[in-house]
Amino acid sequence: MKNKNVFEDYIKKNFSARFQSIMETFEIYHSLLLEANDGINLVSRKTIEDDFWNLHYLDSILPSEVFDFDNKNVLDFGTGGGLP
Numbered sequence: 001m002k003n004k005n006v007f008e009d010y011i012k013k014n015f016s017a018r019f020q021s022i023m024e025t026f027e028i029y030h031s032l033l034l035e036a037n038d039g040i041n042l043v044s045r046k047t048i049e050d051d052f053w054n055l056h057y058l059d060s061i062l063p064s065e066v067f068d069f070d071n072k073n074v075l076d077f078g079t080g081g082g083l084p
Contacts, residue, residue, distance in 0.1 A: 007053040014064070026057055043083070056083045 007026075012019050030052060037043055047055065060083050067074075 001050055003050045003053040003055075007058050010058060010061075030057075059083075 008023065011022050015022055033042065034049065037045065043056065
């Protein structure tokens with residue numbers, strides 16, 4: 001759970017007021033993604049479960065450090081499969 005701890009520390013540091021709700025949301029998402037991934041292979045099955053926290057979840061929220069997304073609509077076209 002080392003990677004999950006890194007993710008939690010990042011959320012505490014950057015989103016302290018909403019830490020609990022953000023973590024609850026990611027926990028639900030994590031469970032659903034793992035469940036769906038067994039049948040559909042949305043994310044490589046070679047990925048260790050603890051690695052999801054840094055390789056996928058943390059990576060997907062890092063742009064919040066650079067961009068101000070408050071009261072803005074954002075569309076990410078991406079270039080590949082990415083995180084569902």
